[in-house]
Each structure stands twice: as C-alpha cells, then as structure tokens.
Amino acid sequence: MYGTEKKKISFFQTDKASGEKTEEERLLVEEHLPLVVWEAKKYTGSGAEFEDLISVGSIGLLKAAGYFREDKNVKFSTYAARCIRNEILMYLRKNNRKEILLDNWEKELYADTRDLVWEAVEKKENHEALKKAASKLPARQKEIVWKRFGLGSGKESSQKEVAEEMGISQSCVSKAERKFTALLKKMMEKDVR
Incomplete structure (x- = not known):
C-alpha cells in the first residue's frame, strides 16, 4: 500500500x-x-x-x-x-x-459553600466562647481582646491598630492576647474533661 x-x-x-x-x-x-x-x-x-x-x-x-x-x-x-x-x-x-478545570471548579464551589456554612456555625459558637472567656479578664485586657478579635463590632483589628486606637504599646496588646489565649486553653481543657 x-x-x-x-x-x-x-x-x-x-x-x-x-x-x-x-x-x-x-x-x-x-x-x-x-x-x-x-x-x-x-x-x-x-x-x-x-x-x-x-x-x-x-x-x-x-x-x-x-x-x-x-x-x-x-x-x-x-x-x-x-x-x-x-x-x-x-x-x-x-x-x-x-x-x-471544570471538575475542580465544581468541587471548589461545593467545598466553599459547605465550608462557608460550617464556618458561620463555628464562628457563632466560637464568638460566644470568646466572649465568655473575655468576660473573665480585667476590664483593660477585656477591651483589648474585644477590639483585637472583633467581639463587639465583628471587625477584627491588628495588634498595631488596637495599640494605636487605645494609645498603648503593641507589646501591651500582645501580652493581653497571650493571657487571653492561655485562659481559652484552660477553659477548653476544662470542657474536655
């Protein structure tokens, strides 16, 4: 041929x-x-x-x-x-x-939607837990934590922003945050037991 x-x-x-x-x-x-x-x-x-x-x-x-x-x-x-x-x-x-690309897009869209729903539920639960923990702090540290994590306004702020707004040093904000984190850890350990 x-x-x-x-x-x-x-x-x-x-x-x-x-x-x-x-x-x-x-x-x-x-x-x-x-x-x-x-x-x-x-x-x-x-x-x-x-x-x-x-x-x-x-x-x-x-x-x-x-x-x-x-x-x-x-x-x-x-x-x-x-x-x-x-x-x-x-x-x-x-x-x-x-x-x-189409499969990945569909999977991501589904995952994002599912994640957003769970995030909203978790955020509300976490928000309440954070408020509860913050209420146990002294007034000044409580104010720092509320501003830092947006517990009142829903808008989180950086350490620098909180420091400038309150007229304190960033290390003071960091110290309050560490104390708050330790308190949260202790509360979670207590809940687990």
Missing part, C-alpha cells in the same frame, strides 16, 4: 508552490487514512469519542501531507503517524484540561 510513496510525494512537493491540493496529494492522504484509524484506536480508552479522534487524526494527516519533506530521508507513513499521534495527543490534553 505504501510502496509508491516516493513518486507521489515528489509530485506533490513540486506543486506546493501553487498552494493548490493536487490529485497526487489527495491520493496520498486517502492511501494513508487507515493510518489515522490505527492511531485513533490506540486512544479509544481516553474518554474521547472515536469519531472525534478520527477527525483530529485526519487533521494530523493533512498537516503531515502539507509539511512533509522528502529530503529528510523518512518515509511518509512514519512522518504521518507521528503527526497524527501529536494531533490526537494535543486534542486530548486540551480536552482533559477543560474537564479537569
């Missing part, structure tokens, strides 16, 4: 300059169509439709016919098989990337 390659290819190389598809080129492509089927069968387990693989492989065959150079001492069938395979692989990569 592939024995007449050299003759046909040399004809179609001379007609390349005109940019028109020649009868020889058409025959060469038709003669190598079974190669497209052969390569497409290798990728039937990829999840893509067999007809799509044939279509994409045919594009690879046409590209092979368009770019083949006889002076490279490679048989057309070898070159065409590589072009067909490359075209199919590019198609599969492109489609798999789209599916993966």
Whole structure:
C-alpha cells in the first residue's frame, strides 16, 4: 500500500508552490487514512469519542501531507503517524484540561459553600466562647481582646491598630492576647474533661 510513496510525494512537493491540493496529494492522504484509524484506536480508552479522534487524526494527516519533506530521508507513513499521534495527543490534553478545570471548579464551589456554612456555625459558637472567656479578664485586657478579635463590632483589628486606637504599646496588646489565649486553653481543657 505504501510502496509508491516516493513518486507521489515528489509530485506533490513540486506543486506546493501553487498552494493548490493536487490529485497526487489527495491520493496520498486517502492511501494513508487507515493510518489515522490505527492511531485513533490506540486512544479509544481516553474518554474521547472515536469519531472525534478520527477527525483530529485526519487533521494530523493533512498537516503531515502539507509539511512533509522528502529530503529528510523518512518515509511518509512514519512522518504521518507521528503527526497524527501529536494531533490526537494535543486534542486530548486540551480536552482533559477543560474537564479537569471544570471538575475542580465544581468541587471548589461545593467545598466553599459547605465550608462557608460550617464556618458561620463555628464562628457563632466560637464568638460566644470568646466572649465568655473575655468576660473573665480585667476590664483593660477585656477591651483589648474585644477590639483585637472583633467581639463587639465583628471587625477584627491588628495588634498595631488596637495599640494605636487605645494609645498603648503593641507589646501591651500582645501580652493581653497571650493571657487571653492561655485562659481559652484552660477553659477548653476544662470542657474536655
């Protein structure tokens, strides 16, 4: 089937300059169509439709016919098989990337929604626990903790912001925060027992 390659290819190389598809080129492509089927069968387990693989492989065959150079001492069938395979692989990569991105997006959306619901529940419970713990602190430290963790306003502030707002040092805010954290830890240990 592939024995007449050299003759046909040399004809179609001379007609390349005109940019028109020649009868020889058409025959060469038709003669190598079974190669497209052969390569497409290798990728039937990829999840893509067999007809799509044939279509994409045919594009690879046409590209092979368009770019083949006889002076490279490679048989057309070898070159065409590589072009067909490359075209199919590019198609599969492109489609798999789209599916993966869509799957990841759906999973992230579901996870984000679920996480937001749980976060809201936990935040309310935690907010109440934080308020309870803060109420056991001396007045000044309680005020620092309320501002730092947004227990009154719902807006958390950095140590620096709290320090500036209250006219105290950042280390004072940090000290109150450490004391509060230790108190929380003690309360949690008590609840666990």
